[in-house]
Amino acid sequence: LYVDQPLGPGQPVRLTQDQAHYLFGVMRLARGAAVLLFNGRDGEWRAEVTEAGKRGGTLTCAAQTAPLRRPPDLWLMFAPIKKARTDFIVEKAAEMGAARILPVQTRFTNSERIRQDRLQAHAVEAAEQCGGTYVPEVAELAALDRLLSDWPADRRIMWCDENLLGARAGLLEGAGAIEARGFEEAPSQPSPGPWAILIGPEGGFSEDEQARLRRMPQVVPVSLGPRILRADTAAVAALTLWQSVLGD
Numbered sequence: 001l002y003v004d005q006p007l008g009p010g011q012p013v014r015l016t017q018d019q020a021h022y023l024f025g026v027m028r029l030a031r032g033a034a035v036l037l038f039n040g041r042d043g044e045w046r047a048e049v050t051e052a053g054k055r056g057g058t059l060t061c062a063a064q065t066a067p068l069r070r071p072p073d074l075w076l077m078f079a080p081i082k083k084a085r086t087d088f089i090v091e092k093a094a095e096m097g098a099a100r101i102l103p104v105q106t107r108f109t110n111s112e113r114i115r116q117d118r119l120q121a122h123a124v125e126a127a128e129q130c131g132g133t134y135v136p137e138v139a140e141l142a143a144l145d146r147l148l149s150d151w152p153a154d155r156r157i158m159w160c161d162e163n164l165l166g167a168r169a170g171l172l173e174g175a176g177a178i179e180a181r182g183f184e185e186a187p188s189q190p191s192p193g194p195w196a197i198l199i200g201p202e203g204g205f206s207e208d209e210q211a212r213l214r215r216m217p218q219v220v221p222v223s224l225g226p227r228i229l230r231a232d233t234a235a236v237a238a239l240t241l242w243q244s245v246l247g248d
């Protein structure tokens, strides 16, 4: 169960009404029952129900059952699309170990607004579902232009460019990603370094955006194969590709 409170030895955790309803009404837990808790910062803790009520209750942390498992330093930037598909992208990115999820507004982004709180809740549910102890932060919608203006020199961008249409079947190695992982050097140098994946909207990137991306030394254009994928499919394909080449 995710709780937005500190976890530690003997730490009491107050439940919200919804959490109490779930644990005591739906799951029928009583005083003394054990529950696994995480908050995205302190790992996973076994806690005991010390007070059970209809409107709330208290759990008390007993022992840590798993340390915090940090995901690789990978961000997913994507242009939000229809609500259900945007929800899908956030859910899958959280399951697949993205450390930060950044919805970006591009020239052809279909959506002007997002519900950041809803998307963050989806990330929490996904982390809960896959037994993760880390919850990626979902950022507010930001203009791609502005993000690229302050882009850190050491964070590479895997730009999923549908115009390549399979032309670069070698995926990431052409741009030094394989060397970066250390395959060419000592195998004991596995640091993939900071990365971001960039997925465009249904209309793709504008000419200006493409030109700008091409000028940035951090950008690695990548093909996801010879077919144009829907943006939500592309996000999952790109995360899988990154994980298989550079993930840990």
Ligand code: SAM
Pocket (backbone or CB within 6 Å): 159, 160, 161, 162, 163, 165, 166, 198, 199, 200, 201, 202, 203, 204, 205, 222, 223, 224, 225, 226, 227, 228, 229, 230, 231, 234
């Ligand atoms: N420009 C498009 C068009 O209107 O024909 C299609 C954009 S596609 C639906 C949405 C995004 O998914 C693209 O901007 C790109 O980031 C990614 N994408 C889809 N297929 C891809 C492929 N084969 N290779 C690389 N990226 C792809």
